[in-house]
Amino acid sequence: MVNAYALCPAFAYFKYHFPEPQTPSMELGKELDVRELVEKFVRPKCEVRYQVPLRGKLGSGRADAVVLCEGRLEVVEAKLGGGFKRQQLAQAAFYCLLAEEQFGLPCEALWLCSPEGCERRPFSYSLREHVKGLLEALERDLDVLPRGRPSRYCSYCKYSSLCPWRPP
C-alpha cells in the first residue's frame, strides 16, 4: 500500500476499498529470480535471507531479500522492468523500517534490482523521514477519499472510472 500511496493517494484509497485481482505482470514479478539478481549484481559477502516476512508497529510486508552484515542490514527490492520510480523507492524504504524493528539492526541502504542491474541507495535521514510522513498520511487518507495526484499513469489506472481527479 505504501507504493500505491507514493504513486497517488487516491489510487491507494481505491486499492484499499476495492482490491483488484492480481495482474499477469504482478504474478510474473513473483517469478523473478531474486537470488540470481542479488548474486550477480549485489555480490554480498554476508548472509542473505530471501522472501523475508516483515512485521512491526508500522505494518507488515515481505522483502525480496535482506542482507545481514556486521551489525547492520540492507534491503533488496526487485521488479521486472528497469526505471525504478518513487513508489518502489518508498516501498523499499518502508521495508527498511520494518526490518530495523524486526532484526534490531540499523538499515544502512536499500537495493533496487531488476534484470538490468541493481542500484544501491543509502537509507538517508531524509528518505527515512519521507517514508514516515507517507505512512502517517496514508493512515489518515484511507478513511476519506484524498486528493489524487494526476499523472501519465492515469491513462492506465484501473480506478479512473471512479476517480474525480482523472484528467478529462
Ligand code: SF4
Ligand atoms: S485516475 Fe489518476 S488521479 Fe485518479 S486514482 Fe488513478 S492515478 Fe490517481
